[in-house]
Amino acid sequence: MTINYKKELETAAKSMILVHEPDVLIKMIARTIVHRIKVSHAAILLHEKDKSTYVLDISKGQVGVKIPAGFARMDTDNPLIQFFLTGKGKKIFNDGPFLHDKAREILNSNSDDAIKELLKGALQQMDIYESVVCVPSYFRDELLALLLLGKKSDGSVFGQEELDFFMALASDVAMAIRNAQLFRELENELDKKKRLFFNTAVAFAAAIEAKDHYTHGHTNRVTALGLEITKKMAHQNKTYAEPVFMENLHVACLLHDIGKIGVPESILNKIEPLTQDEWIKIKEHPMIGVNILQSIKELEEVILGVKYHHERYDGSGYPEGLKGDQIPIIASIISVADAFDAMTTNRVYRAAKSREVAINEIQQLRGRQFHPLITDVFITLCQEGVI
Amino acid sequence: MTINYKKELETAAKSMILVHEPDVLIKMIARTIVHRIKVSHAAILLHEKDKSTYVLDISKGQVGVKIPAGFARMDTDNPLIQFFLTGKGKKIFNDGPFLHDKAREILNSNSDDAIKELLKGALQQMDIYESVVCVPSYFRDELLALLLLGKKSDGSVFGQEELDFFMALASDVAMAIRNAQLFRELENELDKKKRLFFNTAVAFAAAIEAKDHYTHGHTNRVTALGLEITKKMAHQNKTYAEPVFMENLHVACLLHDIGKIGVPESILNKIEPLTQDEWIKIKEHPMIGVNILQSIKELEEVILGVKYHHERYDGSGYPEGLKGDQIPIIASIISVADAFDAMTTNRVYRAAKSREVAINEIQQLRGRQFHPLITDVFITLCQEGVI
Structure with missing residues (x-):
């Protein structure tokens, strides 16, 4: 059975380019080489960005080659790397791959001591990896990777068409690696920005909470409770398993009391019972x-949580007196978490209730103050000891 | 001169894959076809994601084809699109490109009325675009684009090798478009998160400022001034032109007074002169x-601006009494902007100074309260009428 190299290459390149995880990519390439081209094993040394080292990412094959642990990376002063980093080595093989047999011939015939030294070192490396062909993978002038190939499974010698194929493949590999790296960089940047936003929300929430002397740690506890409730709900209904729902809930928990910044400290920290006017202020x-x-478009769902976390299932809450399923679910979740934490911590006007009393009270208020579904999830979590 | 199609394809695919702007990509492909393969013109219809329409992205050529404005997009019910969307059309050309000549032959010989109708409509479209070959570009089962090609410049008919080349190119194009789309999505996501963070900082700064009745709009004005000063500095020294410096300065301006949340409202809004103890509180x-x-690692530089914006060049400021270049430049910029805005707005204990008086005062304090370089930039901006 002959192999259509052109077609193999097209297929490989096509599948490679949309793989944006360098690790997965490398595994895929090695698998392609070993299984389609039938070599005993293939290893790939991948350049670590920002470090002057090449790391062995995989070595797969029917035989399975045993690379000594210490040889799992090559620094740039390694003779095999040097061979391709310096123009010197490239010239010897006319920009082609490094062939073990040919290198041996040149070693015996060439008289340039420096070249002989380099070849000798490179050959030693090839022996360690039990490799007969080494193909460089360049992106522009940057050496991104080295493919190291074992013998052909049928014992024959690689032909020119096969070597051409490896060179073309290596070139596609470089492109795919570069593409994957760019993707990774962008993804890392995105993760950083996400973290930055979350951390900022946490910091501001904490700062505002600090004004209210009696609620120390309240925001963090409500957030933890809210996330547990949502995780449990996600098992039952995949709407709640959506990352975007979880994220909105998380942020809404962090920011649910952010409006307290507009309530005078004198009211927040008052020890005597509040007057009716003061209660009106609090309820704002x-x-x-x-x-x-409100001007932050991306926080549309979060704002619903902030706005309605004091609504009650029977319509007796504020600010709008919404009832039942009129209340956004995100707000109903915060409502239970918020109430439980308020009950179980000391307030200036009353001592904390015990966990059991609080759980019982929430159960009693199922369908009155609290959404029945969320009450049930909350009670289950309590029974399971999660809360 | 014969063309090495395999090599052309490799080169084209390679340059395509790292172009992540679909518009640029489309231009590049059209250019490649027109200049390397020598056709009179090439047009590309690109699928608009989330819309059932294909938009003409470019039509370039030595002749330059004139597409009537109304034909710059094709909806999915367009017969040429239908031809490739339905399996029907694909079958007629054995998964190959749509050829004008061949379609005409089939039209005359085929007896299936539905097929004849479809072909007739498709041919009309080809005529509008003065196109003799139409090549579909699929990613998996999705029709991402159509390449429409004019006649060969030398008047000859396209050979099989050329048609194969176009099919292979179209397949690479699909991959490149998909890759570019994925990149774009990620970049959009990143932009959104950046905006989210900024908007959140703006919202919190405004909320905290609202507690201090006499500084309405202060944060926004300081931010605008700070950015103008930095832009001017960037012309003189490219360190300040780095996006990361500009971003940090921007955020630091927004958050410079965030600590006021910890200062009692009774002090912030006091009408009578402050006692010494109250001044100590303010200075905190x-x-x-x-x-x-402080827990937000990404805000390391921003924090320097927040911390030191009340330091003075001669060492008489607070909190640490830093001197000269010990004061981070980001803080020195905020210091000038902050002082100018404070001088030119009414405070509870004094009326606003005029613009001229304030500018003069800042000039007088050059090298004492304010960093000389930044004072100079500020004065220049005032003279230029920017401030």
Whole structure:
């Protein structure tokens, strides 16, 4: 059975380019070489960006080659790397791959001591990897990777068409690696920005909470409870398993009391019972939160959580007196978490209730203050000891 | 001169894959076809994601084809699109390109009315685009694009090798488009997160500023001034032109007074002169800001701006009494912007100074309160009428 190298190459290049995880990519390439081209094994040395080292990413094959642990990386002063980094080595093989047999011939016939030294070192490396062909993978002038290939499975010698194929493959590999690297960089940048936003929300929430002397750690506890409830709900209904729902819930928990910044400290920290006017002020905090966040388009869902976390299932809550399923689910989740934490911590006007009393009270208020579904999930989590 | 199609393809594919702007990509492909393969013109219809339409992205050539404006897009019910979307059309040309000549032959010989109708409509479209070959570009089962090619410049008919080349090119194009789309999505996501962070910082800064009744709009004005100063500095020294410096300065301006959240409202809004103890409280705001932000690793540089924006060049500022170049430049910039805005707005204890008086005062304090370089940049901006 002959192999259509052109077609193999097209297929390989095509599948490679949309793989944006360098590790997965390398595994794929090695697998392609070993299984389609039938070599005993293939190893790939991948350049570590920002480091002057090449790391062995995989070595697969029917036989399975045993690379000594210490040889799992090559520094740039390694003679095999040097061979391709310096123009010197490239010239010897006319920009082609490094062939073990040919290198041996040149070693015996060439008289240039420096070249002989380099070849000798490179050959030693080839022996360690039990490799007979080494193909460089360049992107522009940068050596991104080296493919190291074992013998052909049928014992024959590589032909020119096969060597051409490896060179073309190596060139595609370089492109795919570069593409994957660019993707990775962008993804890392995205992760960083996500973290930055979350950390900023956490920091601001903590700063605002610090004004209210009696709620130390409240935001963090509500966030933890809210996330547990949502995780449990996600098992039952995949809408809640969407990363975007989880993220919105997370941010909404962090920011649910952000509007307290607009409530005078004198009211927040008052030890005597509040007057009716003062209660009215306190009850403004959800809408103040909405005002702070409303210009941020990306926080549309989060704002619903902030706005309605004091609504009650029977319609007796504030600011709008929404009922039942009119209340956004994100707000109903925060409502349970918020109430449980308020009950179980000391407030200036009353001592903390015990965990059991609080759980019982929430159960009693199922369908009145709290959404029945979320109450049930909460109670289950309590029974399982998660809360 | 014969063309090495295999090599052309390799070169084209290689340059394509790292172009992540679909528009640029399309231009590049059209250019490649027209100049290397020598056709009169090439047009590319690109699928608009989330819309059932294909948009003409470019039509280049030595002749330059005139596409009537109304034909710059094709909906999915267009017979040429239908031809490739339905398996029907694909079968007629054995998965190959749509050839004008061959379509005409089939039209005359085929007896299936539905097929004749489709072919007739498709041929009309080809005529509008003065196109003799139409090559579909699929990614998996999705029709991403159509390449429309004019006649060969030398008047001859396309040979099989050329048609094979176009099919292979179209397949690479699909991959490149898909890759570019994925990149774009990631970049959009990144932009969104950047905006989200900025908008959140703006919203919190505004909320905290709202507590201090006499500084309405202060943060926005300081930010605008700070950015103008930095832009001017960037012309003189490219360190300040780095996007990361500009971003840090921007965020630091937004957050410079964030620590005021920890200063009692009764002090911030006091109408009578402040006592010494109250001044001490006010002067804590930079360090309170540092405490709020310190856990956010990405804000390291920003924190320097927040911490030291009340330092003075002669060492008489707070919190640490740093001198001259010990003061981070980001803080020195905020210092000038902050002082100018404070001087030119009403405060509870004094009326606003005029623009001229304030500028003069800052000039007088050059090298004492303010960094000489930044004072000079500020004065220049005032003279130029920017401030």
